[in-house]
Amino acid sequence: MVLEILKKFGFKADTAINGRSALESLRKNTYDIVFMDIQMPEMDGIEATKIIRDPQAGMPDPSIPIIAMTAYAMQSDQERCFEAGMNGYISKPVQPQKLLAVIEEWPFKKDAPQQDIADQVRDVGKQPAVFDKDELMVRVGGDEAICREIMMVAVKDLPYHIQKLKAATEQEDIRQVKACVHTIKGMSANIAAHRLRDAAFQVERVAGEPWDLDHIRLRTDRLENEAEKLFALLSDLGIVPVSGWQEDKKMSV
Template sequence: MKSYDEQSDAAVPPVLLVEDNRINQMVAIQLLKRAGVGADTANNAEEALRRLSTHEYRLVLMDVQMPGMTGIEATQIIRNPDSDVRDHAVPIIAMTAFSSEQDRIACMSAGMNEFLTKPLQIDRFVEVVQRFLPVAPSTADGDLSPSVSAGAHAGASAGAAEGERGALPVIDHRDLLLRSGSDEAVARDLLRRFFERLHNAGEPIAAAVIAGDLDALARHTHGLCGAAGNIGARRLYTVLKQMHAFARDGDLAAAALLLPDLEVEISAVRTVLR
């Protein structure tokens, strides 16, 4: 079997997905599959740059916040005409849990072409991908229209206000199935992986609050928040998103007040999935 670097460009899928979180990778791959698009994956920015230096892709989906080199730093290298990548003009779509206008401007200023927030809203994701990479959805994968509409509603309601959190499901199985490409086996695998990830997941977040480490708090809540949203853990997602916002705003006291809620929601998800 040929190594990746020995493959011809004709054998390389059109999309390079750059994402360090396996759950988020799986969801994005399923959504691309539903749109009839294949993808390679890179687990970090450095790996992405190596692949872009040996092969040309038609589109890059770039996570913004990754350990080590960030997606913004990687984009700046890709756009640098003196770098080793083969296509400096390849379209790059940012994927991030950061949703402020300041975040969008930072991504676009670095040279990205579009901006998507996590959890991925299905209709928006498909629209953006097909704008940069026009394809006809595979008839084998079914009609996208019903899933797109429902997925947009589920994604939008994932960020419900704190007072409404109790009315949200612990796990939105309908949303999960949509993000799994209507594949029950993939949905079960996502839940299994998330259940494993939740083991002691609150400890580094609590430790960051106790230590007053806002950077660590933002990092830990960000990593868990995107995965929670993508598997339909809507109540947990809401708490994590609020804590992450407080961390970025420098409001440690407000984040600390949410620690009991965080433990409650982590326990609720683990109970449902056990």
């Protein structure tokens, strides 16, 4: 289907039956972008990408933009793609307009720092937003005052729950960890803070596995980082003062 979409819009494209075939094509031909299926026989997309990015592998263009294509939607699956060196992520079934958006964007960003690329793109077709004000406004019937009130409550309460989560983590209180992160996940979903919601989901997921303090700490740190991005954005938008967030954070310790 992807090949047909590309041909329809006048692009030249090759296909590969597996990761090994893809590597062979990249060695023989020059391409502007790679759409890498994650699940392939013999060699999957993750392994193929690692080889492409490996300076010792001798690939002609180790920095070529690579976009993952997969039906998986879990944040952990997306993270595997980025850890392997992929630049973006598009969900299957692929929609033509989303595919074209990727083609227009990435060839011009080949030389961008890898860490910047990873921050800019998660799921190209359905990119999690730090804060989706439009979505929240729809929920509140377009009432700006209600939207602002909801966000102010979140600014006041979220720092407390995040600090409580961190304390529970250090005390290895798994029950409290689950309770705190469940609250954070619900609050962030309510205000359309999707990246914070996803980060909370990841803490909740690993908290349900055999206890691994380092793993929990890593996920909790990411959650706190996403919260700081959220409040910085809200400050830039004039919804909340950044100083208020910092004070609430200090007081909640």
